[in-house]
Amino acid sequence: xxxxxxxxxxxxxxxxxxxxxxxxxxxxxxxxxxxxxxxxxxxxxxxxxxxxxxxxxxxxxxxxxxxxxxxxxxxxxxxxxxxxxxxxxxxxxxxxxxxxxxxxxxxxxxxxxxxxxxxxxxxxxxxxxxxxxxxxxxxxxxxxxxxxxxxxxxxxxxxxxxxxxxxxxxxxxxxxxxxxxxxxxxxxxxxxxxxxxxxxxxxxxxxxxxxxxxxxxxxxxxxxxxxxxxxxxxxxxxxxxxxxxxxxxxxxxxxxxxxxxxxxxxxxxxxxxxxxxxxx
Amino acid sequence: xxxxxxxxxxxxxxxxxxxxxxxxxxxxxxxxxxxxxxxxxxxxxxxxxxxxxxxxxxxxxxxxxxxxxxxxxxxxxxxxxxxxxxxxxxxxx
Numbered sequence: 202x203x204x205x206x207x208x209x210x211x212x213x214x215x216x217x218x219x220x221x222x223x224x225x226x227x228x229x230x231x232x233x234x235x236x237x238x239x240x241x242x243x244x245x246x247x248x249x250x251x252x253x254x255x256x257x258x259x260x261x262x263x264x265x266x267x268x269x270x271x272x273x274x275x276x277x278x279x280x281x282x283x284x285x286x287x288x289x290x291x292x293x294x295x296x297x298x299x300x301x302x303x304x305x306x307x308x309x310x311x312x313x314x315x316x317x318x319x320x321x322x323x324x325x326x327x328x329x330x331x332x333x334x335x336x337x338x339x340x341x342x343x344x345x346x347x348x349x350x351x352x353x354x355x356x357x358x359x360x361x362x363x364x365x366x367x368x369x370x371x372x373x374x375x376x377x378x379x380x381x382x383x384x385x386x387x388x389x390x391x392x393x394x395x396x397x398x399x400x401x402x403x404x405x406x407x408x409x410x411x412x413x414x415x416x417x418x419x420x421x422x423x424x425x426x427x428x429x430x431x432x433x434x435x436x437x438x439x440x441x442x443x444x445x446x447x448x449x450x451x452x453x454x455x456x457x458x459x460x461x462x463x464x465x466x467x468x469x470x471x472x473x474x475x476x477x478x479x480x481x
Numbered sequence: 482x483x484x485x486x487x488x489x490x491x492x493x494x495x496x497x498x499x500x501x502x503x504x505x506x507x508x509x510x511x512x513x514x515x516x517x518x519x520x521x522x523x524x525x526x527x528x529x530x531x532x533x534x535x536x537x538x539x540x541x542x543x544x545x546x547x548x549x550x551x552x553x554x555x556x557x558x559x560x561x562x563x564x565x566x567x568x569x570x571x572x573x574x
Binding site: 275280281282284286288291293296344 | 504505506508509511512515530533534537538
């Protein structure tokens, strides 16, 4: 089973929940850090060095001898990655989404492709738990997170449990991280911001047709609006994590949530089974 | 706003689609400017990608960060505006 841990708002505790789920698993499991702009799961999982692979995307190169300066490629490109001013087009590789449309519309066969590195995927193993840890990391200066997320997901092997730590928000990187998973956990907090961004995340999951439950972190703080929203909209709350100084102390030393609150270990171990039950 | 310094005629050109552009707004704007046939452009800030497009189109760039369009045109005519040869702000400023 593949469970993605996502959230509308950043900083709600996605990595805390995802790591706790992965280390509490009673079956062989892997943790995939899809938050490639700031992957931080390995602060808690401490994987031993394994293999690292570069992730590249293809961007167009213009053969200026063949190019007739017709401008069709630039008019086609909706990402403004190609600009033609009655000249062979200028290429802005960082805006290219590698769709290949420019090559199709080019009547002069003047477009070829070159690889541009955008990030890397590393695979290691957590020395204490044996957990397989996969991390996608976007290259500094690159803006295209989805190809790196896709590569990180592709590096996952076929283990009984895969936990995907998603980026926050509702944009392309999140869609890439959650697409194809069996279930999504939306982590939120009982604050006005937490509720606002939860509603965006819920809308996104409904649009994608993905089943989900909510995890309320620091559940004894803030107000009742998240609880009320979930109840009124018939949204399942699978877990409430208490606010605790002990969690913050252990976290600040790179420890996991279940190290801080060992009583939660059994709760996290049972979550995949509970999800399986909900999926019928 | 496109202004003809010889005839004093001016015309507004819609560049609104680029307000919603996540990326490449400067590139598209520079293309729109080139399409008007303008030979110089006055702006508050110029990013590196827009500068590349404008330079390719041989359009000169002048910096003016406050005032009305009319004031900017007057300053340009009086030679009071600084000409840019490189971007004055970074990408995604």
